[in-house]
Amino acid sequence: xxxxxxxxxxxxxxxxxxxxxxxxxxxxxxxxxxxxxxxxxxxxxxxxxxxxxxxxxxxxxxxxxxxxxxxxxxxxxxxxxxxxxxx
Amino acid sequence: xxxxxxxxxxxxxxxxxxxxxxxxxxxxxxxxxxxxxxxxxxxxxxxxxxxxxxxxxxxxxxxxxxxxxxxxxxxxxxxxxxxxxxxxxxxxxxxxxxxxxxxxxxxxxxxxxxxxxxxxxxxxxxxxxxxxxxxxxxxxxxxxxxxxxxxxxxxxxxxxxxxxxxxxxxxxxxxxxxxxxxx
Numbered sequence: 001x002x003x004x005x006x007x008x009x010x011x012x013x014x015x016x017x018x019x020x021x022x023x024x025x026x027x028x029x030x031x032x033x034x035x036x037x038x039x040x041x042x043x044x045x046x047x048x049x050x051x052x053x054x055x056x057x058x059x060x061x062x063x064x065x066x067x068x069x070x071x072x073x074x075x076x077x078x079x080x081x082x083x084x085x086x087x
Numbered sequence: 088x089x090x091x092x093x094x095x096x097x098x099x100x101x102x103x104x105x106x107x108x109x110x111x112x113x114x115x116x117x118x119x120x121x122x123x124x125x126x127x128x129x130x131x132x133x134x135x136x137x138x139x140x141x142x143x144x145x146x147x148x149x150x151x152x153x154x155x156x157x158x159x160x161x162x163x164x165x166x167x168x169x170x171x172x173x174x175x176x177x178x179x180x181x182x183x184x185x186x187x188x189x190x191x192x193x194x195x196x197x198x199x200x201x202x203x204x205x206x207x208x209x210x211x212x213x214x215x216x217x218x219x220x221x222x223x224x225x226x227x228x229x230x231x232x233x234x235x236x237x238x239x240x241x242x243x244x245x246x247x248x249x250x251x252x253x254x255x256x257x258x259x260x261x262x263x264x265x266x267x268x269x270x
Contacts, residue, residue, distance in 0.1 A: 007256075008252075008256065011252075011255075011256040011259065012252070014259070015230075015237070017237070039263070042263045042266075042267060043259050043260075043263050045266075046212070046259060046262045046263050046266060047231055047259070049208065049209060049212045050208070050212065050227070050231035050232055051231050051232075051234070053208040053232060055113040055114060055116075055117045056113070056116060056117045056120050056129075057112075057113045057116065058112060058113070058116045058129070058130050058133055059126070059130065062112065062116075062130060062133070062134075063108065063112070065130075065134065066108065066112075066133075066134050066137055069134055069138060070137070070138065070141055073138060073141065073142070074141075078101050078104075082102075082105030082106065082108050082109045
């Protein structure tokens with residue numbers, strides 16, 4: 001199997017989106033091909049860097065400001081308000 | 088769960104809207120921050136997303152809340168990026184006929200908020216995301232930061248599944264190349 005042929009499978013392999021047969025073909029190819037192996041490792045590193053991030057909460061007074069905007073829109077107070085996000 | 092909350096909102100139980108805000112505000116803010124790399128703009132998008140949800144409470148007909156709110160938020164992010172492109176020429180803006188070649192201008196300044204908000208994502212990775220064209224940036228953030236499936240992304244972006252995969256694969260390839268350069 002050529003590198004170009006395996007490329008889409010290599011990508012899908014990162015998302016566990018290949019069939020068992022394709023998985024075997026990808027693994028056989030990367031065992032034999034240092035070029036694709038390096039590519040897969042580098043792409044997996046990018047994916048890991050993205051996926052190990054945590055959520056970023058808005059600033060502490062965000063919910064208060066949101067409710068002020070909602071109340072302006074509604075033309076009346078909206079109660080009860082939710083708590084500010086955990087930080 | 089979300090649809091039950093939505094139904095309660097429609098019946099006038101405003102605490103249910105508060106529950107939706109509590110459930111989604113950090114996720115929507117994270118999406119917007121990763122797309123825009125600006126705390127101010129990310130909060131504006133998050134606020135505008137909930138205002139849009141509130142306005143459309145009576146008319147929402149969908150079967151699932153999550154793709155709907157992500158669609159609103161990602162479209163708002165794309166609007167912000169479009170407006171930015173029209174008002175200034177960003178040093179990070181991609182170039183090339185297809186707009187998919189990242190610029191190679193190094194920006195050595197690191198704002199305090201970059202450090203505080205990095206959320207454990209290296210600044211080099213965030214900058215590589217910043218340099219992606221918007222259509223690739225959306226798909227990479229929805230897949231790997233928000234952890235959504237190909238199918239959910241296709242629904243949010245109103246794209247065929249094959250296009251979602253192609254864009255994701257291309258985006259990861261661009262990130263791989265640009266991060267290899269910054270090593």
